[in-house]
Amino acid sequence: MNAPSDVRFHAGRHARWHAAEIVFWLAALSCAFVFPSRYLIMTDILRLALFALSLDLILGYAGIVSLGHAAFFGVGAYSAGLLALHGIINEPVIALIVAGLAAAVLGFCTSFLLIRGADLTRLMVTLGIALLLEALAERFSDITGGTDGLQGIEMQPILGLFAFDMFGKTGFFYALIVLFLLFLLARRIVHSPFGLSLRAIRNNPLRAAAIGVPVNRRLIAIYTVAAFYAGVAGALFTQTTALASLDVFAFERSADLMLVLVIGGTGYLYGGLIGAVLFRMLQEIFSTITPQYWQFWIGLVLIVVVLVGRARLHRWVLFVPNLLITRIAGGKAAVAVPESEGP
Amino acid sequence: MTSVLTNLFDGVAYGMLLFVLACGLAVTLGLMNFVNLAHGAFAMAGGYVCAVLVNQYGWPFFAGLPLAFIAPAVIGAVLERLLYRHLYTRSHLDQVLFSVGLVFMSVAAIDYIMGSSRIFINLPAALQGQFDVFGVGIGRYRLMLIVICGLLTAALQLVLARTRFGSRLRAAVDDPRAASGLGINVPQVFALTFAFGCGLAGLGGALSAEILGLDPYFPLKFMIYFLIVVTVGGSSSIIGPFLASLLLGIADVAGKYYVPKMGPFVIYTVMIVILIWRPHGLFGRAAR
Numbered sequence: 265m266n267a268p269s270d271v272r273f274h275a276g277r278h279a280r281w282h283a284a285e286i287v288f289w290l291a292a293l294s295c296a297f298v299f300p301s302r303y304l305i306m307t308d309i310l311r312l313a314l315f316a317l318s319l320d321l322i323l324g325y326a327g328i329v330s331l332g333h334a335a336f337f338g339v340g341a342y343s344a345g346l347l348a349l350h351g352i353i354n355e356p357v358i359a360l361i362v363a364g365l366a367a368a369v370l371g372f373c374t375s376f377l378l379i380r381g382a383d384l385t386r387l388m389v390t391l392g393i394a395l396l397l398e399a400l401a402e403r404f405s406d407i408t409g410g411t412d413g414l415q416g417i418e419m420q421p422i423l424g425l426f427a428f429d430m431f432g433k434t435g436f437f438y439a440l441i442v443l444f445l446l447f448l449l450a451r452r453i454v455h456s457p458f459g460l461s462l463r464a465i466r467n468n469p470l471r472a473a474a475i476g477v478p479v480n481r482r483l484i485a486i487y488t489v490a491a492f493y494a495g496v497a498g499a500l501f502t503q504t505t506a507l508a509s510l511d512v513f514a515f516e517r518s519a520d521l522m523l524v525l526v527i528g529g530t531g532y533l534y535g536g537l538i539g540a541v542l543f544r545m546l547q548e549i550f551s552t553i554t555p556q557y558w559q560f561w562i563g564l565v566l567i568v569v570v571l572v573g574r575a576r577l578h579r580w581v582l583f584v585p586n587l588l589i590t591r592i593a594g595g596k597a598a599v600a601v602p603e604s605e606g607p
Numbered sequence: 608m609t610s611v612l613t614n615l616f617d618g619v620a621y622g623m624l625l626f627v628l629a630c631g632l633a634v635t636l637g638l639m640n641f642v643n644l645a646h647g648a649f650a651m652a653g654g655y656v657c658a659v660l661v662n663q664y665g666w667p668f669f670a671g672l673p674l675a676f677i678a679p680a681v682i683g684a685v686l687e688r689l690l691y692r693h694l695y696t697r698s699h700l701d702q703v704l705f706s707v708g709l710v711f712m713s714v715a716a717i718d719y720i721m722g723s724s725r726i727f728i729n730l731p732a733a734l735q736g737q738f739d740v741f742g743v744g745i746g747r748y749r750l751m752l753i754v755i756c757g758l759l760t761a762a763l764q765l766v767l768a769r770t771r772f773g774s775r776l777r778a779a780v781d782d783p784r785a786a787s788g789l790g791i792n793v794p795q796v797f798a799l800t801f802a803f804g805c806g807l808a809g810l811g812g813a814l815s816a817e818i819l820g821l822d823p824y825f826p827l828k829f830m831i832y833f834l835i836v837v838t839v840g841g842s843s844s845i846i847g848p849f850l851a852s853l854l855l856g857i858a859d860v861a862g863k864y865y866v867p868k869m870g871p872f873v874i875y876t877v878m879i880v881i882l883i884w885r886p887h888g889l890f891g892r893a894a895r
Contacts, residue, residue, distance in 0.1 A: 323700070329699055329700050329703060331703065377879065377882075377883055380882075380883060380886050381882065381886030381887075382886070383642075383699040384636070384642065384699070384838060385838065385882050385886045387642065387699070387703065387834075388834055388835075388838050388878070388882055389879055389882055389883075391831060391834070392831070392875050392878050392879045392882075393879070395831055395871070395875055396872065396875040396876065396879070399871050399872045399875065400872065403868065403869070403872065515827060515830075516827075519707045519711075522700075522703070522704055522707070523704070526704060556718070556719075557715040557716075557718065557719050558715075559711045559712075559714060559715045560711065560712050560715030560716060560719070562708075562711055563707075563708040563709065563710070563711030563712035563713075563715065564708065564712060565708070566704050566705065566707060566708025566711065567690070567705055567708040567709060567712070569704065569708075570694070570697075570701050570704050570705040570708070571690065571693065571705070574701070
């Protein structure tokens with residue numbers, strides 16, 4: 265068997281849909297009917313899940329540690345807000361795509377800064393870009409509304425048919441569909457030979473380069489895609505809440521995002537989605553205990569997660585689902601722990 | 608012309624302050640390659656210890672300063688032994704997550720204990736106001752900063768370059784295995800260095816309350832400044848971070864004075880440009 269078809273064979277074998285994945289998405293859909301009074305928080309979880317999915321693409325698959333992923337979220341959020349506010353593009357779906365593309369352009373431009381230097385430089389550059397954008401948004405307050413944020417955004421009906429309602433039902437289904445479609449795309453990407461080459465880069469960039477993977481070009485490509493995803497997540501934020509304020513760029517947003525992804529686990533796409541649910545639940549619990557100081561407990565969770573070890577925690581989290589799958593479906597564990605983390 | 612000199616003076620004072628705040632990080636991040644984003648939390652701890660002693664217990668300012676050094680150093684030593692040392696060999700992602708968690712905890716804890724508003728440390732009358740030297744306004748407090756920080760810098764350089772401990776540290780950082788083979792107690796050297804760096808940060812935090820402001824968000828607000836000092840300065844010696852701090856201090860003061868509308872924009876742009884141009888810092892060496 266020649267090499268390309270061999271790669272395709274293995275990639276294809278892993279790409280098959282498992283029963284558990286179908287169950288997962290059906291469960292997500294059924295939430296809409298089980299908790300009809302909780303649309304707002306569920307929409308929030310979906311947005312966060314999409315944002316975390318975006319980080320998973322670069323962190324879990326390509327091994328880029330970013331401290332400033334909120335930059336793309338913020339660009340998407342402000343783009344969508346400005347498009348709607350000034351009536352440039354009234355149709356939300358097109359505005360969503362345009363906002364995502366705006367973030368992707370920024371991602372493409374800044375990706376060249378990333379391919380120079382190692383982890384530490386990347387951390388600094390990503391953090392610096394997010395701070396820079398925050399400073400810019402504050403500086404040009406006549407466009408962005410400064411610390412007050414964009415106000416008076418009115419969203420038009422989606423595709424001209426489905427108006428946003430005050431209970432957030434439309435928003436929820438809208439976010440769910442966007443998340444599902446983008447998830448399908450991400451799934452296709454990571455199971456393609458391109459996705460495999462990304463994992464090779466994550467595990468060892470030097471070796472990847474030695475077997476002929478164009479490391480820099482691949483990193484630029486995935487970073488741009490991830491920026492698009494983050495931009496769409498930001499645009500969803502603006503469209504479903506009719507808000508865009510300076511805190512979309514905040515460092516806390518990027519840091520929380522890492523926690524989301526780490527709770528769920530990196531490198532198998534569902535991590536961001538599961539993490540988003542768990543994170544919001546944690547946040548909910550902590551803020552009922554101490555409304556003002558929930559950050560303390562979030563910090564504690566971060567430290568415990570790191571000290572326990574992400575791989576080990578990951579096995580615990582997946583223990584029950586996997587047990588159910590092996591017992592009921594009789595197959596092998598579907599959402600297995602991905603191969604161990606790269607350096 | 609005199610305003611230029613006054614700004615330059617303020618910038619130098621600010622830069623030296625940044626150096627004292629960040630030089631502990633220059634060792635942990637620059638030399639030991641540990642991404643410790645929680646460095647500012649130790650600075651904040653020092654600042655609050657000093658503030659409580661001076662404002663509430665009526666200690667003189669200069670008696671509060673040594674405790675602003677000792678308290679964070681002790682906290683640092685304990686945390687290093689309990690938590691940090693397990694993470695030296697982990698991935699950068701783990702280190703980032705861990706230290707961000709520590710920052711969140713410290714911010715919320717200080718907010719809970721001390722309240723969220725900005726606090727000031729009562730200064731003795733001798734340190735307030737300014738005097739003129741040939742028409743150049745010299746702030747007394749800033750002059751004291753330059754003196755204290757200058758002495759500290761000189762002492763640090765001497766310790767690192769001339770003493771036995773300094774050579775042990777350099778050996779331990781360069782090659783921990785070879786160093787422990789030579790009988791150097793590497794974990795102990797790291798722990799002492801870490802604690803000392805935290806202490807210096809705490810001292811810096813106490814000194815900076817007057818200039819940078821002290822509130823629970825200190826570790827988040829100034830994290831980027833410390834990181835800039837270390838990454839731009841490089842890790843070959845403490846001279847690099849020192850020059851980087853001076854540069855940053857002068858640029859920041861000048862930027863705020865001459866182009867106030869640009870805000871922190873100038874600093875971030877300069878940092879990104881420098882990191883693109885020289886990923887290992889202005890005065891750095893290539894990666895090991």
